[in-house]
Amino acid sequence: MRVSIPHRLLGKVCVMNRALRRQQIRVAYLFMLPGLIFFLTFQIYPLIKAFQISLYRWEIMPGQASQFLGLANYLRAFQDPIFWLAMRNTALYTLVTVPGQMVLAMVVALALNRLVWGRVFFRTVYYLPVITSWVVVSLLFKFLFNSQAGLINFVLKDLLHLTPNYIPWLQNPGTALIAIMTLGIWKGIGWSMVIFLAALQGIPVELHEAAAIDGASRWQRFWYVTLPIMRPTLVFVLVMLTIGGFNVF
Template sequence: MPRKNTLKKAEARLGFLFILPSLILIASIIIYPLCYNIVLSFHKVALNPLKQPKFIGFSNYMNLLTDGDFIKSLMLTFLYVIITVATSTTVGLLIALLMNRKFKGRGIARSLVILPYVAPVISLVFVWQYMFNGIYGVANYLTVDKLHIFNAAPAWFDHPILSMVLVILFDTWRVFPYSFMMILAALQAIDGSLYEAAMIDGAGSWKQFWAITLPEIAPVLGSLVVLRSIWNFYKFDDVYLLTKQVPIMGVYLYQTAFSIYDFGLAAAITVALFIIVMTFVLFVKRKVSRI
């Protein structure tokens, strides 16, 4: 008995020792900054790092609530999140269903479809800027000269609504492969005998989809929607790089901090974002088992 006990103790010691680097890193680079950020949000932070921040109570938060830009940015973000989550998940689902059959070159087809998700966002943004250029862009050529959707070259990067359309298109294209991979894996895990049984019962493909496929992949779809909502709520890089016309929360936060250099206000925005997403997570946590 005592020997077993010391063994257990040795195990625990080793276990703790092994997790220690991760623990230290997460505590010092994530937990501590998040706490420090709360402190910052109650201060007026000078640009000069040597100058002590000045305590100003809830002023930053009051500014946020009375500042129309924050509310506007928040609404814009909700809109962006709802649309992109819907589009990227739907597109991912449809393509996963399409590729969940045996056909020649399936492996290559799958790898090719994943490319937008893998490539660096900077490269992708550059080529979209080229394709959607107002003078010689191919998007302009297609929508104006060929399809006659627009009368004149649309200002994809400068018009508020068109820019929103553009960033939604971009994000859908960039992240649908993630939904695609997850859903495809879930599809391939479905027990084939379920379909055989359904076929004997005379169920057509449409019915099979609703009765078998959808319930089987529902947990994956659920976690996809939750994760994508959170990630897109924090979205920054591709929207910021593509256009200045869509100030979603991530962009608004970044600009407050690094263009206006109001770190106190930016810290308050961070706290607000944190609370919003935390509320969302707690709300869905009970509903989605996998999260």
């Protein structure tokens, strides 16, 4: 049995669908507008303004004219050995902290994903360092890595007897960088953990059950089921952590 629909009615339906689609698009852009304004105001504009200032010998005192230098500031920076030292330290910091944060955050997310009780509590505890002020956590780590009365030296020398003397963590450039890396990893685990945990909770349980029935071990289920599904999330976290690592410069 065939039902014929008049062409005039079909045309009205198409027009209504297009109008509804345009209305949905306008609503979507309306919801995007606050975020776009925030992004343009606090991200794009400061970036453009910073590039403009970098082309001048910028005078901060009112009434004094700034001198246009072009790319001279960049040429001077590239010829400065301190610049390359800072770049090396920043690259080393990023190469260590990004994998460290991702691996530890994945371990914590996997552990929390298996919890039935207390998941919200532990998720909040692990996320607290992310929202804690850098000033507060810096003072905390300054106390922990103190060369005389620090908790780290107490554990290594007095408790475990792993070192003959107290380590001057913050007085030596090499050990100071290790302390900064430790701080960066500790403070950033919570952010990656929350994203990984959300991705893990979005994986259908049926996939793991089917893999378990086929004889896959827990590690095989993680490697062949969990990681491929989480690949977009892993790439996003990797990019964001890399950008954040180089922002330390």
